[in-house]
Amino acid sequence: MSVRTVTSEELEEQRIYIQKIRSAFHIRSTPPLAYVHSYGCQQNVSDGERIKGILSEMGYDFTEDTAKADLILFNTCAVRENAVERVFGNVGALKHLKKKNPDLIIAVCGCMVQQEETAKRLQKTFPFVDMIFGTHVLHTLPQLLCSIVFEGGRVLDITESDGIIAEGLPVKRESKIKASVPIMYGCNNFCTYCVVPYVRGRERSRAPSDIIDEVKALISDGCKDILLLGQNVNSYGKGTDVDFPELLKRLDSLEGEFRIEFMTSHPKDCTKRLIDVIAESSHICHHIHLPVQCGSDRILKAMNRGYTREHYLQLVDYARNRIPDLNLTTDIIVGFPGELREDFEETLSLMKQVRFDSAFTFIYSPRLGTKAAQMEDPVSSDEKGKWFRELLEVQGQCGSESYMKYEGKILNVLCDGEGRTDKKYYTGKSRQNIIVDFNGTENDIGTFVNVKITKALPWALIGEKIN
Ligand code: SAH
Ligand code: SF4
Numbered sequence: 001m002s003v004r005t006v007t008s009e010e011l012e013e014q015r016i017y018i019q020k021i022r023s024a025f026h027i028r029s030t031p032p033l034a035y036v037h038s039y040g041c042q043q044n045v046s047d048g049e050r051i052k053g054i055l056s057e058m059g060y061d062f063t064e065d066t067a068k069a070d071l072i073l074f075n076t077c078a079v080r081e082n083a084v085e086r087v088f089g090n091v092g093a094l095k096h097l098k099k100k101n102p103d104l105i106i107a108v109c110g111c112m113v114q115q116e117e118t119a120k121r122l123q124k125t126f127p128f129v130d131m132i133f134g135t136h137v138l139h140t141l142p143q144l145l146c147s148i149v150f151e152g153g154r155v156l157d158i159t160e161s162d163g164i165i166a167e168g169l170p171v172k173r174e175s176k177i178k179a180s181v182p183i184m185y186g187c188n189n190f191c192t193y194c195v196v197p198y199v200r201g202r203e204r205s206r207a208p209s210d211i212i213d214e215v216k217a218l219i220s221d222g223c224k225d226i227l228l229l230g231q232n233v234n235s236y237g238k239g240t241d242v243d244f245p246e247l248l249k250r251l252d253s254l255e256g257e258f259r260i261e262f263m264t265s266h267p268k269d270c271t272k273r274l275i276d277v278i279a280e281s282s283h284i285c286h287h288i289h290l291p292v293q294c295g296s297d298r299i300l301k302a303m304n305r306g307y308t309r310e311h312y313l314q315l316v317d318y319a320r321n322r323i324p325d326l327n328l329t330t331d332i333i334v335g336f337p338g339e340l341r342e343d344f345e346e347t348l349s350l351m352k353q354v355r356f357d358s359a360f361t362f363i364y365s366p367r368l369g370t371k372a373a374q375m376e377d378p379v380s381s382d383e384k385g386k387w388f389r390e391l392l393e394v395q396g397q398c399g400s401e402s403y404m405k406y407e408g409k410i411l412n413v414l415c416d417g418e419g420r421t422d423k424k425y426y427t428g429k430s431r432q433n434i435i436v437d438f439n440g441t442e443n444d445i446g447t448f449v450n451v452k453i454t455k456a457l458p459w460a461l462i463g464e465k466i467n
């Protein structure tokens with residue numbers, strides 16, 4: 001598939017709309033306020049930062065209070081049903097604000113509304129929503145907003161423009177220390193349960209030079225923690241002459257004091273070469289998020305995951321040999337259509353064998369348009385709930401044991417703010433990407449400090465700074 005980068009002419013056209021709105025806001029004594037909330041994955045959070053960047057150029061300031069906002073924008077997720085229902089609930093709750101302030105603009109964008117049925121349902125249920133737009137037209141936000149501000153009416157734009165990449169959009173990052181950098185968009189894998197390929201389009205990789213330039217600029221701006229994003233970073237680079245291990249190598253060779261993390265890795269495309277690059281690197285985190293989803297070959301096949309349990313276990317062995325302090329995390333789905341107790345027990349046994357440091361576990365949620373949504377699903381939700389709790393218990397034990405091995409050890413921690421477990425601490429992440437709270441000071445924020453671990457909690461470590 002050919003990738004089309006949004007042209008400078010197209011971006012220039014959007015800049016004219018930005019100026020138009022900016023001028024209209026000039027007569028106000030205070031800047032208009034926007035409330036922007038992103039649901040779901042890091043990719044969405046990253047899109048949210050671009051949305052905020054564009055709004056900021058238009059003259060908006062930001063508020064955390066919907067009651068004070070002139071524009072409310074929900075950037076939505078579609079990956080599970082409860083994410084969608086939450087948005088419907090939260091949008092419904094805005095009705096009274098619109099009644100009080102008819103000039104309030106309410107917008108819903110992102111994955112959930114990229115599905116036409118959901119977009120139409122939202123539009124019909126909530127006539128007070130002014131603007132609905134999908135994941136492919138984010139860069140045209142100035143134009144969409146202009147049409148609401150100057151022409152009134154409602155906007156619905158969920159055009160699919162597969163293969164598009166917009167470079168050069170402004171970004172308003174939440175932190176100076178941490179930044180996420182998308183390296184690719186979309187997904188070609190069509191795991192049978194997953195809605196992502198339908199709402200994010202086909203896989204397309206950014207040019208290596210664009211990524212490297214962005215990372216270089218971040219490092220020289222003082223950014224210390226760079227998260228590379230993609231639905232399947234391991235297949236990065238199709239259509240370029242650089243694959244993911246090579247991209248990592250080039251980023252690792254940049255000058256400066258920084259860390260590189262990435263997500264998400266797909267086991268079918270995770271190579272030994274990638275693991276070797278991490279093992280030999282200076283800056284890459286010793287953390288791989290490698291979603292296994294299930295321990296049964298029969299269900300892995302039905303999920304269209306493209307690997308077997310054995311292949312996964314071999315990868316884990318190789319990775320742990322090459323990177324002894326590897327933090328290995330995963331995603332698991334319980335109750336896929338047709339999954340039997342014996343399949344689930346294979347997931348349990350895989351969990352016990354691998355002993356993940358941590359795992360995100362989900363009960364299967366049928367998604368409109370996916371293959372799995374058509375499959376027979378005879379197991380009751382009560383039964384799936386029981387399996388889910390069993391899994392949590394097993395994982396709870398593995399996770400606690402894994403963190404306990406750090407007690408007494410010294411970890412290098414990038415401090416990024418006030419304590420997560422207690423405000424008396426300062427907090428950061430180790431190279432293994434594990435949260436560490438310690439007795440720091442404000443001066444530690446944005447620096448790397450050595451911390452001796454004194455206590456392990458199930459989701460974080462506590463320690464003392466050493467000089
Ligand atoms: N691209 C990433 C993540 C995709 S979504 C990957 O392939 O790993 C994040 C996680 O949500 C998935 O790993 C999966 O565990 C879960 N998920 C996706 N679709 C789901 C569904 N329909 N029901 C329940 N969990 C789902
Ligand atoms: Fe969804 Fe599979 Fe693509 Fe991940 S790799 S986004 S789970 S289709």
